[in-house]
Amino acid sequence: MAPTSAVKADKPSLRTRLAYGFGAAAYGIKDGGFSYFLLLFYSQVIGLDARLVGLAITISLMIDAVCDPIVGYWSDNLRSHWGRRHPFMYASALPVAATYFLIWNPPADWSQTALFWYLLGLAVVVRISITFYEIPSAALAPELATDYDQRSALLGWRYYFGWTGGSVLTVANFTVLFPLFATAAIPNGQFNRDAYEVYGIIASVLIFVAIIASSLGTHERIAHLRLPPAKRSITVGTVFREMFETLANRSFAALFGAAMLGAIATGLSASLSFYFSAYFWGFSPPEIGLITASVFISAIIGAVMAPIATRTVGKKRGAIIIGLIAGLILPAPIILRLFGLLPPNGDPSLFWMMLFVTVIDVGLIICFQILSSAMLADLVEQAELKTSRRSEGVFFAAATFIRKSVQGLGVIAASFVLTLAAFPTGASPDQVPEASLWQLGAWYVPSILVLWLLMIAVISTYKLSRADHEENLRLLASRQSVSIKAV
Known part of the structure; x- marks a missing residue:
């Protein structure tokens, strides 16, 4: 059919x-x-x-x-x-x-x-x-899902x-x-x-x-x-012109910039995650495995929170609030350790504390990602009003393109952090000097905070609200009704 x-x-x-x-x-x-x-x-x-x-x-x-x-x-x-x-x-x-x-x-x-x-x-x-x-x-x-709230719920399933x-x-x-x-x-x-x-x-x-x-x-x-769209002659010039027309949008630029900064931050955090788990916190392989498995709980938290945030405060405000909380929770335990305010490595309470923090923080990050993706989806109708074309593929491809293009920068940033910390290569956890561990945390915290706070600042320039989205749907429905009557 x-x-x-x-x-x-x-x-x-x-x-x-x-x-x-x-x-x-x-x-x-x-x-x-x-x-x-x-x-x-x-x-x-x-x-x-x-x-x-x-x-x-x-x-x-x-x-x-x-x-x-x-x-x-x-x-x-x-x-x-x-x-x-x-x-x-x-x-x-x-x-x-x-x-x-x-x-x-x-x-x-x-x-x-x-x-x-x-x-x-x-x-x-x-x-x-x-x-x-x-x-x-x-x-x-x-x-x-065309509805403003339904999109967040639908994308919650996908991210889960x-x-x-x-x-x-x-x-x-x-x-x-x-x-x-x-x-x-x-x-x-x-x-x-x-x-x-x-x-x-x-x-x-x-x-x-x-x-x-x-x-x-x-x-x-x-x-x-x-x-x-109706059949037409498509050249290389047509492709680039239509892509530019679709993506030339201030709100998309906000999401594009935020995605770039977020990808760098993710690359930095992921590259150093083993260093912090095994060296900084001294966790054993089974403990690291349990922390990795906690993502199942985090995914549920993120998928459930995103629709609630959408309904109560809206996608943009929800992304800013949840993103800020997640960005502050992420380095908090490291800051506490640097000031000697956490139990020593090997204390069972330290593991359970970090497991709880990880579950909550990853859940908030997943929620932030769902809201950001739903904000991107809402730009489709706005672009259609401007170009008379549906360009969902171009929007989602642009988002994945920027993540893939810059994620290597996060790895490079991680290597600089390790170099600045004078972190030894090939060393077991008991062979790493305390000074290097302290420097690892001291250089990582400001690096990840700057990237994360810049990301939140950029995404705050996104303009499309619930009312704007509903108006876009109304205008599209009106335009279609006129087209049908003309036929």
Whole structure:
């Protein structure tokens, strides 16, 4: 059935919300594997030079970032019986699953050069393939839920499954899979190649299931989604001109700048998370695993809080308030430790205190991300009034593009913090001088605070309110009514 041109869609059913949200688990699983295991697997287990691994990962990320706006624009303009988004979603499932399995099963006894090209080629294909799913799928949100409040609730489902999807396998690897593959020759199963073969199978199947289930679960909504623009001659100049017209918006610039600063802050925090867990706080691997698993609770907190904040104070004000609280909670324990106001490492109360703080802070960060994404979705109708085109794909692609483009800056910032702290390389927790640990916290706190507070300042320039959004919907409905009468 061909899509209709309805401006207002019904409230998405529970089935639709579940299907839309569950699809994000595919990206979460991929991201978890690439973030936590890929570098270690190829450098320590397979034996590829760590510098080559890092180079392959960086190049693949850069290529993927360039592809984002192309995929977004294409999915805005595709004409098919399955609408603008679903052909991309269905087509991505098998390539993502197959190449994700292959990347964890490289050939044995290949040269360094051959392994580098194998890793680079598959990393590029995995990233681009998941982009062909993630951007069109995420771009469904503004159409599945047009209501100001419903969008935050719908995106809450997506962020919940996105955060927990990757975390499930990460925790399962450390608690089940790696111990299962521990042998006399390889006491730590994390360095057993066979463990990653099993991980590759499980992860690939789950990615395939998530993509297909989400595509099928939202398929019935195709008839209610918007039509692409009328057929026209599209040149390279047309593409860039239309993208600029769509994104030339002060509120989008606010979100774009905030996303850039947030990505740098996230890269800095993630890069140093192990240093703080193992060295600064002295937590054991099981304790670190429990803190990692706490994201399941945090995701629930974030998904529940976002709609409440939207209804009570609005998305922009909610993002500012919650973002400020999250930004202040994040470095607070470190500040207390620097001034000697926390129990010493090894005290059981310290672990439970940090576990509680982590659960709350990550929950607030997830809530902030949901509100920011819902604010982005609200710009779609404003852009449509200006351009007469639906450009959800371009908006969501621009957001992912900036995150991918600058996240490496956070890693660089982390390396500067470690250098300024004179942090020793290859040292065990008991070999790091107290002075270096103190300097680590002293340099990290102002760095993360400056980035986070700048992000909040930039996002405060966002202008679209609930009243503005509802007026945009009214104007679009009026415009459509006039068009129908003219026909």
